[in-house]
Structure formats: C-alpha cells, structure tokens
Amino acid sequence: STETKVLSISGSDLSEVDIPAGYHILVEPFKVSCTEGELYKMTVSVPDNYGNIEALTCKGGFCTPTQVAKVSTLVCGEEVKSTTREMDVIDPELLKIDVEERDITLSELETSLASGDINIQFHGEAFENLNVKLSRVKEDVAEAANTQLKIVGAPVELEFSGKASGNVTITLPYSDITNIEPDTLGIYVKTDGNWDHLGGITDAEKKVVTVTSDISEYLGDDNKAIFAVMGIICVYCYGSELESVYEPTFASRDAIVLIHGLGSSPETYKEIIDDIRVTEQPFKVYTFGYPTSHTINQTAVELADHLESRSSEFDNLYIVAHSMGGIITQKALYNSWIKNSEAIQYTFVNKTKRVVLVGVPNEGSPVADFYTKIYDILVNSQSDYPLFNMNSNLVKALAKRSVTPRVPGINYYVVAGTKNVAIGTGALAISTEDLFGEPSDGFVSTTSATNVGEEYLRDRCRNYWEIDTTHTGLLDDAAARTTIERIISEDIINRDPELVSILGHNKYFDLVIESCSPDDTYVVIGKELPKSAVVDLTGCLCGNGVCGEGEDQFNCAVDCVSLFGGKRFVVSLKVMAILAAFAALLLIGSIAFVEHVHHRKNWIYIKLYHYTSGILRLGNYIDLKIKGSATRMYRALRNIYVHLVSKRGVSLKQAYALYYDLRTNYRRLAELIIKWPLIKLNLLKFNRNYHIVRKLALAGRIAQAELAYAGLRDTYVRLSQLPLKDKKISHIFGKTEHSYHLVVQAYEKYYLKAPHAAFDSLAKEIYNNVKADDFAKAKSNYNKLLKLYHSISELAISKSQIESHYAQTQKVYEHIEDSYLHNIVSKKTAEFNSHIKEIKKALHRHDYASAKSAYKKLLVTYDWFNDNKHFDKSKKAYQDIKDNLKHYKERVKLEKFADALKQLNNAVRNNDIEGAKKAYAELVSKYKAFIDEKKGHELYGKVFAAYRKLYTRYVKMLYNQQLTKFNSCNNEIIELLRKHQIAKAKDAYRSLRQSYLSMIDLAVKDVESLTEKVSRIEHSIEKAALKYDLAKLGKEAEEINVVISQGKLTEAKRMYQKMMKDYKHLLSSKVSERMKRKAYEITDKIYLMLKK
Structure with a gap:
C-alpha cells in the first residue's frame, strides 16, 4: 500500500525459528497485526558490524526468505521547520492588493501613472508622446526558480505603445510578509522567463518598495514588462530560539545541539534528527535557529544565554555547527569561558565535551564578495547555494577572517567538503574551483575549514575528515552524516560498549512484506563482521589489509585488488544461471539437465559474447539488462528451493541449508556479473587502441601514436587486474608493443633525412612576420619551432646542424620581442597620460562620476606597468591623481552634508515634521561619516555646532506639535464627559497619553505639571464612568x-x-x-x- 499506516507489532516465540549456522538474530522475532494479503514496507535498524543481512518469514516451523533492501535515509516523525515556499506559481487574485487599470499619454505635464499605492514616475523627454498602460497581471505568475524567494505583492504589467528608454521610478506595495525577512524586500522584473533583481528602498510604514531603473533593459519585443515585490523566506526572522526536537524514552543527561548555517534553518538537520528519533538514541536533541539580521557577537550571546537556560537539563553537551553556525558557536563558547574567569556565569561551558565544525569559513569565504555578482543566477536556478540578505550583518562578516581561540577542555573536530560546485547553467555557469584555487565544498576551502584557534586540524580520521560533497550536502550526504554521528556518539560507546544500536554505527534496511499475514513471524538475521571489515564510507579503514563491506577495487584498490585473482572466475549471466540451476537440480537427481548444459556450453558463450558486444554500444542499457537478469536468476533459485521442499526430497533443515548455499554462490557470481560490463568495455578499448596505434605509427604521426599507445597500455593494465584468463590478450599486447617500437625506429630514420626542411619553413615564416610587423604570428611560429626542436631532442637523434639553425632563429626572435615590447610601452604611456587628462577635466567641471570611471581605466594601465616593471614616471603621476580624487571626494561629501543641513533648516522653518525627520536622519548619517574619518577637524566642529543648534529647534518643533495634540485631546475629553460618552473619552485619553509619553521622550522641562494634568484627567474619566454606572x-x-x-x-x-x-x-x-x-x-x- 502506498499510504502510510500505523501497524501494531508484538513479540513472538523464538522456538519456531530455525537460524542457519553462522547467523545471529539482529531483530527479535515479531508479528504484525496487518490486513491479510496486503503489501507492507517497514524500516529496521541493525548494527553496522553485521553483514549478509537477511529477513525470514516463519509459520508453523517453516521459514522462507523475505526481501530486504539497504537504505541510507529515513522519512518519519514530525518535520522540523522548513524554509521554502509551497507553490511554484501564484494567482494574483490571492494577493489582497487592488490594482485598477490606468493608461495615459506621457507629456511634459503628464509624467506619472498611479493606481492605489502603486506609482510610476517617468523621467526625461524620451517618454513624451508615448502611451503607457498599467494593469494587474491576469494569469498565474511563475515564481522564481529558487524556492527560497516568494512574491509578496500583486505583480503588475507596464505596456508601452512604442520603444521606451530612460529612468523610471517604480513604487509597488506589498501585503503579507509573514516568514519573510523584511530587509530582503525588493522589486524584481521578469525578462525572458527569468526574474532580475532591481532592489529598492522599503518604507515599512506605508508598506511600499521604491526603485529607479532604466526601463529599456527589461522591455520585451511587445514593449511589456512585469514587476513584482519579492522577499526571501525565513523562519527565525525576528529572534533566535533553542527548541527541543527529541526527548529519549528513558532519562538521559546527554544532549546534542544542532546549529544551522547562513541562509538556512534547522530543517537542514532533518536526516540526522530522523536517525536519532527512529533508532531511539539516548540523547536529548535541540536545534538553534537565528536571524541573519543580527551580528555574529549578538547571536553568539543569544546562543550562550539559551544554552545556559537549559543547562540544568544535561551533564554532557555535544554541539554540531554548520557553516556560519560554527563561527557563532566558537564565539559563544570562548566569550562565555572568558566571563567565567571572573565569576561562573555559564555552567554549560564545562559540560561541553565535543564541538563538530562542519564546513565552517574560519578564514572567511571569497564567495561573500562574489555573491552579489551571481545573485540573479541563483534567483533563477535550483542551486545548492542558499539565498540570503546581501546587506545583512552576517553576510558582511562572512567575507572577513574570524578565527576564535579554542576553549581548554573541549575537543574540536572538523568535517570538510571537497566537491566543486558549478553555479548557474550554460554560458552563465561559474565554477567555484576558480575562486579558491584549492579543494573546497564550493563555499569554504579546506584550509579555511581546518583553521580552528589559529591551529590547523589535519589529523585525518582522528580530528579531520574530508567528504566528497558540496557545502549544503555536508549534512545529508550519507558519508558526512555517519561521520558526524560517530564523532558525537564515541563518548557513549566508550562508557557502554554493550550498546548495539548507537548513533552512526547502524544500518537501515527496508523490509518488504509482499503478502502480510497476522499469523506469520518475522525475524532479521546477519553474520558478524570483524571490526576491520565494518562498512566505512569515509575511507578511513582503507589500507588495513581487509577488503571490508562497501570497499572494492575502485575505492580501495590496496585492500581489494587481490579479490579478483585466481580464486574467482568470470562467466556470463546466462552461464551462471545454468550453473546455479545445475547445482540445485543435481541434488534432486537431474542428471540429464547436467549433460544438456555440458553440450551447449560453447554455443552459449559465443551467443553471450555477441549479445554483450552489441548492448555495450547502447551505453547505460547494459546496467539495466544485467540487473534484470540477476533478479530473474534469484527468482529461479527461489523456485528451486520451493520445489525441493514441496517434493519432500530432503528435510526442511537440509533444504534451508541448501538454499543458503545457493544464495552464497549466487552472490559470489553476482559480484562477477557486475564486473562483466567493465571487462567487455576494456576489451573494446584495447582492440580500438591497438588498431589506432598501428595506423598512426605507419602514417608517421608519431605524437598521436604515443597518446594512443598510452591508452593501449592503460587498458592492458586494467585487464590484467580483472578476473580474466585470456592468453590471447597478452599475445596481442606484446605484438602491438613490438610493432610500435619498430615503427618509431623507422620514423626516426625518416626524420634524419629532412631536419633542415622543417626548420627552414618555420624560420622563413618568422622572418616574413617580422617584415609585416606581425608579432603575434611571429610568436606563434616561434613556439612551433621550439616544440619541434624539443621533440627531436627527445628522440635522441644527432642534431648538431639543427641546434645551430635553432640558435640563429632564436636571436632573430629575441630582437623581434624587444621591438614589440618597446612599441607596447609607448602605447601604454600615451594611454596612461590620456586617462590623467580625462580625470583632471572631470574634476574641473565637478563631475565626480566621470572622474571615478576614468580612474578605473587608469588603474588597469597602471597595473600593467607594475606587472611588467615599467614604472617610469607613471607611479608618481598615479599617486598625485589618487590624492586629488581623495581630496575631491571629501569636498563632495562636505557639500552633501551642507545640503542636508540646509534641508533640515528649511523643514524646521516651515514646520514640516515629516520633511524634518527625513532631513535629520540623512544629516546624522552624513555626520557619522565625518567623525569616522576626521575626528577633531575644525571645519567639522563648526558644522556640528550648527547641527546641534538646528537639532534643538527640531526637538522644540516636535514638542510643540505633541503639545498641540495633547491640548486638543484634553478639550475633546472634557466635551465627551459632558455628553456622558465614556467609551469615546477613554479612546481620546489613550491618544492624550501617547502624546504625553512622546513629550517625556523629548526631555521637556515641565514634565511634572504634565504628569499631574494627565493624572487629573484620568481621575475625572474614572469618576464620570462610576456616575454613569450608578x-x-x-x-x-x-x-x-x-x-x-x-x-x-x-x-x-x-x-x-x-x-x-x-x-x-x-x-x-x-x-x-x-x-x-x-x-x-x-x-x-x-x-x-x-x-x-
């Protein structure tokens, strides 16, 4: 059944189960209260030190095998909080924002279009005489491909009557922003099916976002564009939380805290939480969620406070922290430890035993600076990268180095990913390998991840593990997840070695009951493995001399290559099926069938070879074909077993033992079946390379022949390691090798006859290039000459004449190179001087933007001089321009400050409260920029004095406004009490009290008289209310x-x-x-x- 059902499971008697020799019971016999004949599937957990896992279905003393399949993940229990949206398209009607259709013809007087809170302002003469229509998008709108982004405002469409260009200021409203990070709200435009980020300024009071952009970049062929407000989804938008997600059945004093990374949530730990929950591990589990708007230090303090508030619930604490969560964890532990040195404030520090840092950017990440450049790519792709607020405090901190000292007494462990990530698709694809220049998980390099407390943790398999996965895969990849779980549970195993199902040391199998019966008894059994053969996904056990579970000749050749020696043999799939059937039927007397197989063996092998060669050309089809054939073989074995039992030719115990022998042989043969495509593939490669080597060598193409010969030798080595006893291959290889060397010798002789011809041809071309002043071609031909010279040297041919010819050509080339460099230096100098003039002109006309643009070009030219060590006078000129730009920048900043001061003065004079608020906020930001750069400067001191004077006037204006409101409310209350309207009088009193509190915040002098007046009014209202009640x-x-x-x-x-x-x-x-x-x-x- 595909639906999930709750089944009742009860214990059963062990006496009716006959366990084969060498097997142990891993899951005690049980019965299931199920519907007769239905299909059920359940997941069982077994210790990882057992292999050959089997499940038996027993009834009336007779047991048959039941299908089991190994799985790596579990899905059950309550979901932890998710961070993605639920729908990929949105109906505009669901967003409760009214958009009435409007259209106008733009002119000098008509420059804007409005509908409700939507406002479109058009700038410039380019829009004149164009008709523009604003309307709601009537059809469903596709959300961005990245599910962490959500539309929160009704999408609108702008349609022009013709081609439009120029800046447009767009103001759009938004509605419900529950679980949306407010700082990430912005306007997006849909272009060619993708959403482009325009950004914008958010007015939280009016619930609108405003942005200015050039409309021509986003209009389609139909002169239409769709705009919408979007935001990034978050769970912990406004505050952090330490949440309990699992409580063990029995009392436990061990606790695990799971801390997520940037742009993520506790949902990333779902796989680990499921492992703990389903296997009923003896841990308490907590998750810590936090917003990205807070700083690292602020979040670290919150984490420490949360842990301390729960400290009484545990004695041993284990922390797993991913990405930015690792930075926060280290800060929280170290800062708490420092505070404890004065007085014990945080008891959880001494209880912390282990900290597992998973992909933590201790030395920062170059992706933080690179992130804004790839933001649009991430918006429109299902990327491994999360979306997060580009302007948040945590993102800014991510680019910086943040190595925190270790806390004594705590063991630190590092898990790092090494899988490169390609961001985007097609031509826009960007590889993170180019960003780091070393192994990384696409976000954090291994060097950055291992730097813990200014010491690098690099002891592999002891305190450092490398996993072939990406940054986000470090928590759900099977190898990474098992590694983290084993690090945590190691303490518990040391305290109680008898625990058989401990975290990270178990395997999961799906038990499939094809035809369930309440009378059947089920039991799971397996064979115990030595410690050296236990499954290890990290590769730490590779090299111990034992080919363990999960290891093979490809992931651990040093231990497993001997498994494919003489003891095993390779036959085809059909032949193995016949051999298995032959062994089974031999026990029940089918001698005739044995002879039949014997006579047809050669014919079967020939047909199989032809068949396999054919399907190898079809690629992956062979895998499906072999797996299907193996399944049919297993069914045949099962039918033989049932036949044996039904005929009663042997006892049940003998039949069962026979069946397990058949299964063992089947598995041994199945391993060879899996290798059969590899054998055939290498045979084909060998034959192909053999013919290629012969043709190329005979044609005199020695360089290509060398490459083909390397491929031939590689396939020969691979075939020699595989279980194949074919003398013909060794003979072919030896013959090919001999032929190859003969051809090489002949080619060397041919080369001795005409060494001058090749050199003369290239030398003439180089001289012609010099005359034509074509240095690029001259350089290319010189490189060809150089390669030709070295290839002849490698053939060990007598080359005295060629050497003299080569030396002469080299002198000519060096002369060309000097001339070329002289011309380049002259051009670069002229270009440098041109940029300097352009900057001076721009500064003279106060055009700072043009000056800055020219300065960037100047910097490129200057870097060329620096790289090629041709400084000349450019260094001094560059420094002069840099100083002038800095001085001019300060002047511009001062002028902007003066403008802001003037705006505040005008607003105060005109009693414009809203204008004064905005001007004051801008003035404060400008003043902070000054005191950060020029503390104590006399000019800034004068400006600050003027600013304080205006601030006093501004406060007085606010006070007068609130006082007027206060008196108005007072008169209103008196009138309402006279009319016995008590409820309205109370509402008016609330407004009066709000004005009273606002005046107190402004620190006015007559606070006491105001307080007395408010109390008197309150008493009057209460007295009037009592009279009314009476x-x-x-x-x-x-x-x-x-x-x-x-x-x-x-x-x-x-x-x-x-x-x-x-x-x-x-x-x-x-x-x-x-x-x-x-x-x-x-x-x-x-x-x-x-x-x-």
Whole structure:
C-alpha cells in the first residue's frame, strides 16, 4: 500500500525459528497485526558490524526468505521547520492588493501613472508622446526558480505603445510578509522567463518598495514588462530560539545541539534528527535557529544565554555547527569561558565535551564578495547555494577572517567538503574551483575549514575528515552524516560498549512484506563482521589489509585488488544461471539437465559474447539488462528451493541449508556479473587502441601514436587486474608493443633525412612576420619551432646542424620581442597620460562620476606597468591623481552634508515634521561619516555646532506639535464627559497619553505639571464612568419596577440578575462609600419587591 499506516507489532516465540549456522538474530522475532494479503514496507535498524543481512518469514516451523533492501535515509516523525515556499506559481487574485487599470499619454505635464499605492514616475523627454498602460497581471505568475524567494505583492504589467528608454521610478506595495525577512524586500522584473533583481528602498510604514531603473533593459519585443515585490523566506526572522526536537524514552543527561548555517534553518538537520528519533538514541536533541539580521557577537550571546537556560537539563553537551553556525558557536563558547574567569556565569561551558565544525569559513569565504555578482543566477536556478540578505550583518562578516581561540577542555573536530560546485547553467555557469584555487565544498576551502584557534586540524580520521560533497550536502550526504554521528556518539560507546544500536554505527534496511499475514513471524538475521571489515564510507579503514563491506577495487584498490585473482572466475549471466540451476537440480537427481548444459556450453558463450558486444554500444542499457537478469536468476533459485521442499526430497533443515548455499554462490557470481560490463568495455578499448596505434605509427604521426599507445597500455593494465584468463590478450599486447617500437625506429630514420626542411619553413615564416610587423604570428611560429626542436631532442637523434639553425632563429626572435615590447610601452604611456587628462577635466567641471570611471581605466594601465616593471614616471603621476580624487571626494561629501543641513533648516522653518525627520536622519548619517574619518577637524566642529543648534529647534518643533495634540485631546475629553460618552473619552485619553509619553521622550522641562494634568484627567474619566454606572443601575431598577407592575415576574427576575452583575462590577471599581450605599439601596429595593 502506498499510504502510510500505523501497524501494531508484538513479540513472538523464538522456538519456531530455525537460524542457519553462522547467523545471529539482529531483530527479535515479531508479528504484525496487518490486513491479510496486503503489501507492507517497514524500516529496521541493525548494527553496522553485521553483514549478509537477511529477513525470514516463519509459520508453523517453516521459514522462507523475505526481501530486504539497504537504505541510507529515513522519512518519519514530525518535520522540523522548513524554509521554502509551497507553490511554484501564484494567482494574483490571492494577493489582497487592488490594482485598477490606468493608461495615459506621457507629456511634459503628464509624467506619472498611479493606481492605489502603486506609482510610476517617468523621467526625461524620451517618454513624451508615448502611451503607457498599467494593469494587474491576469494569469498565474511563475515564481522564481529558487524556492527560497516568494512574491509578496500583486505583480503588475507596464505596456508601452512604442520603444521606451530612460529612468523610471517604480513604487509597488506589498501585503503579507509573514516568514519573510523584511530587509530582503525588493522589486524584481521578469525578462525572458527569468526574474532580475532591481532592489529598492522599503518604507515599512506605508508598506511600499521604491526603485529607479532604466526601463529599456527589461522591455520585451511587445514593449511589456512585469514587476513584482519579492522577499526571501525565513523562519527565525525576528529572534533566535533553542527548541527541543527529541526527548529519549528513558532519562538521559546527554544532549546534542544542532546549529544551522547562513541562509538556512534547522530543517537542514532533518536526516540526522530522523536517525536519532527512529533508532531511539539516548540523547536529548535541540536545534538553534537565528536571524541573519543580527551580528555574529549578538547571536553568539543569544546562543550562550539559551544554552545556559537549559543547562540544568544535561551533564554532557555535544554541539554540531554548520557553516556560519560554527563561527557563532566558537564565539559563544570562548566569550562565555572568558566571563567565567571572573565569576561562573555559564555552567554549560564545562559540560561541553565535543564541538563538530562542519564546513565552517574560519578564514572567511571569497564567495561573500562574489555573491552579489551571481545573485540573479541563483534567483533563477535550483542551486545548492542558499539565498540570503546581501546587506545583512552576517553576510558582511562572512567575507572577513574570524578565527576564535579554542576553549581548554573541549575537543574540536572538523568535517570538510571537497566537491566543486558549478553555479548557474550554460554560458552563465561559474565554477567555484576558480575562486579558491584549492579543494573546497564550493563555499569554504579546506584550509579555511581546518583553521580552528589559529591551529590547523589535519589529523585525518582522528580530528579531520574530508567528504566528497558540496557545502549544503555536508549534512545529508550519507558519508558526512555517519561521520558526524560517530564523532558525537564515541563518548557513549566508550562508557557502554554493550550498546548495539548507537548513533552512526547502524544500518537501515527496508523490509518488504509482499503478502502480510497476522499469523506469520518475522525475524532479521546477519553474520558478524570483524571490526576491520565494518562498512566505512569515509575511507578511513582503507589500507588495513581487509577488503571490508562497501570497499572494492575502485575505492580501495590496496585492500581489494587481490579479490579478483585466481580464486574467482568470470562467466556470463546466462552461464551462471545454468550453473546455479545445475547445482540445485543435481541434488534432486537431474542428471540429464547436467549433460544438456555440458553440450551447449560453447554455443552459449559465443551467443553471450555477441549479445554483450552489441548492448555495450547502447551505453547505460547494459546496467539495466544485467540487473534484470540477476533478479530473474534469484527468482529461479527461489523456485528451486520451493520445489525441493514441496517434493519432500530432503528435510526442511537440509533444504534451508541448501538454499543458503545457493544464495552464497549466487552472490559470489553476482559480484562477477557486475564486473562483466567493465571487462567487455576494456576489451573494446584495447582492440580500438591497438588498431589506432598501428595506423598512426605507419602514417608517421608519431605524437598521436604515443597518446594512443598510452591508452593501449592503460587498458592492458586494467585487464590484467580483472578476473580474466585470456592468453590471447597478452599475445596481442606484446605484438602491438613490438610493432610500435619498430615503427618509431623507422620514423626516426625518416626524420634524419629532412631536419633542415622543417626548420627552414618555420624560420622563413618568422622572418616574413617580422617584415609585416606581425608579432603575434611571429610568436606563434616561434613556439612551433621550439616544440619541434624539443621533440627531436627527445628522440635522441644527432642534431648538431639543427641546434645551430635553432640558435640563429632564436636571436632573430629575441630582437623581434624587444621591438614589440618597446612599441607596447609607448602605447601604454600615451594611454596612461590620456586617462590623467580625462580625470583632471572631470574634476574641473565637478563631475565626480566621470572622474571615478576614468580612474578605473587608469588603474588597469597602471597595473600593467607594475606587472611588467615599467614604472617610469607613471607611479608618481598615479599617486598625485589618487590624492586629488581623495581630496575631491571629501569636498563632495562636505557639500552633501551642507545640503542636508540646509534641508533640515528649511523643514524646521516651515514646520514640516515629516520633511524634518527625513532631513535629520540623512544629516546624522552624513555626520557619522565625518567623525569616522576626521575626528577633531575644525571645519567639522563648526558644522556640528550648527547641527546641534538646528537639532534643538527640531526637538522644540516636535514638542510643540505633541503639545498641540495633547491640548486638543484634553478639550475633546472634557466635551465627551459632558455628553456622558465614556467609551469615546477613554479612546481620546489613550491618544492624550501617547502624546504625553512622546513629550517625556523629548526631555521637556515641565514634565511634572504634565504628569499631574494627565493624572487629573484620568481621575475625572474614572469618576464620570462610576456616575454613569450608578445612573445605569437606577435606570435598570425603574425598568424592573415597570415589569413587576405588569405582572411579568419571570422577565423581572432575568432583568434583576443582569442588574446584579452590573452592581458587582460597580463594587469592583474604586467607588466611594456613599456611592456603594446608594447602589445597595437601589438593588435591595428591587430584591424586596421581587421577594414580596
């Protein structure tokens, strides 16, 4: 059944299970309460020091094998928090943002288009006389390919009547940003099916994003463009959290904390958490999630505080930290340890036993600077790279070196990836191998990962492991996951060696029950393996002299190449099926079948050879064919076994032993079946290289023949290592090798006859190139001459004449090279001087942007002089220009500060509160830039004095605004109390109190009088409310009196109960004794009337 069902499993009697010799019970016999005849699949966990795993189905003392298949991952239990969206397309109607269709013809007066909160502003004369239409996208819109990005605003479409170019300022609203990191909101435009990031400034109060960009870059052939607001999905957007995700069945004082990396979430640890949960490991497990908007130090403090708050729950702590999580972990531990030296504040530090750092960029990562260049590629691809806020504090820190000292008493371990990553596809593909220049996981180099506390952890398989996977694969790759789990659980194994199912030391198998019955008993068995043969995905056991489980001649040739020696033989798939059937039927007396096989063996081999050669040309089809044939062979063996039992020719025990012998032989032969395509492939390569060598050597193409001969020798070595007893191959190779050497000798003699002809031809070409002033061709021909010279040297031919000819040609070439370099230097000098003039002109007309652009060109030319050591006067000129640019930059900054100061002054003079707020914020940022660069400068001191004066006026203006609002609310409250509108008076009081708090924040002088006035107003409201309640009580008494006079006693009782609730509410308030007595008299009078 494909649906998930909960099955009841119970223990069973062991007496009815007959275990073959050499096997041990790994999962105790059990029964399943299932529906008769249905298909079920369950996952079982067994220790990794057992092999040949089998499952038996037993009933009435008779057992048959049940299919088991090894798996590497588990899927069950509750999901940890995810960080991706659920839909790949979005219906614009679902986004609750109204977009009314608008269209205008742009002119000098009409330069903008608006609909609700959407506003499009067009700049420049290029848009005049164009008709533009704004509308909501009516069809479903495809989200970006990267599932970490989500559309949060209704997509809109701009359509022009013709070609448009120029800057456009676009303001778009957004709606629900739950689980969206606010700092990542930006406007994106859809171009050719992809989304391009435009960016923008977010106004959180108005819930809009604004950006300015050139529209011509994004319009299609139909002059249309689609825009939308998007943001990056996050789980811990606003704060960190230490969450418990697993609690063991029995009490445990061991805890694991899993800390994710940048742009990720605890969901990346799902595989490890499932391993712990399903196998019921004796650990408590916590995950730590954090936002990327915080700094590393801030997040480290939060982590330390969270761990300390849970410290009473564990005695031994193990931390696994991935990527940026490793930087945070090291900071948290070291800072807490330093604070403990003064006074013990963090008890969890001494409880921390091991820290596993997985792909941690301790020395920074070049990808951090490179990230903004590839952001659009990542948006439009299902990349291994996560998306994260390019402007966040953690991303900025990622580019910097952050090596934290180790904490004494804690053991550190490093797991690093070594698999290169290609970012993007096609022509846009970028390889991370070019970024690092050394092994890396695509994000972090091995050098950066191993630098822990200024010491490199490089002791392989003790405190350092290399895994062939990418940065994100370090947590779900089977080898990486097992390595991390074993590091954590090693302490527990040392304390209790009897534990058989400990983390990282077990294997998982899917048990498939094809036809389930509640009466059947199931048991899982296996053979114990020596410690040296236990499966090891990291390769640490390779070289111990034992070909263990999972090792073969390709991943561990030093241990396993001997397995393919003389003890084993290779036959074809059909032949093995016949041999297996022959062995089984021999036991039940099928002598005739044996003779039949004997007479047809040669014919079968010839047919198989022809068949295999044919399907080798079809590539991967051979793998499917062999696997299918192996399955059919297994079924045949099973049928033979059933036949033996049904005929009762042997006892059940003998039949079962026979079946296991057949299975053992089948497995031994199956290993050779797997190697059969490799044997045939190498045979084909050998024959092909043999013919190529002969043809090339006879044709005199010695260089190509050498390459083909190397391939021939390589396939010969491979064939000699495979289990193949074919003397013909050795004979062919020996013959080919002899022929090859004969051809080489003949070719050398041919070369001796015409050495001058080849040199003369190339030398003439070089002289012609010199006359034509074509240095590029001259250099190319010289390189050919050089190769020809060295190839003749390697053939050990007498070459005295060629050497003299070569020396003469070399002198000519050197002369050409000197002339060429002189011309290049002259051109570069002229280019350098041209850039200097361009910069001076730009500075003279105050065009800093043009000056900066010309400076970049100047820098390229200067770098050429520097690389080729032709400084001349360029170094001094370059430094002068650099100083002028710096001085001009300071002037520009000062002018911008003065403009901001002027804007604030105008806003204060005009009582423009919003304008003053914006001008003040900009002024503060400009002033901070000054004090960072020029502390104590006299000019900046004067500017700051003016700034403080304006700030005082600004505060006074804000205070007057709030005071006006305060007085307005006060008058409103008085009027509402006069009209007995208590609820509205309370609302007005809230606005009054808000103005009061705002004035307190501004540190005004008359705080005490304001506080007294607020208290007096509050008291008046409370007093008016009590009077209102008392009057209401009297009114209710009058109504009850009327109802009683009408004889409606039931209605009167109901009204009396309601009046008593209002009476109790009145007594719960701060009411005077006089009012209490009056209220009591009213209620008591009604009570007596009802009683009467």
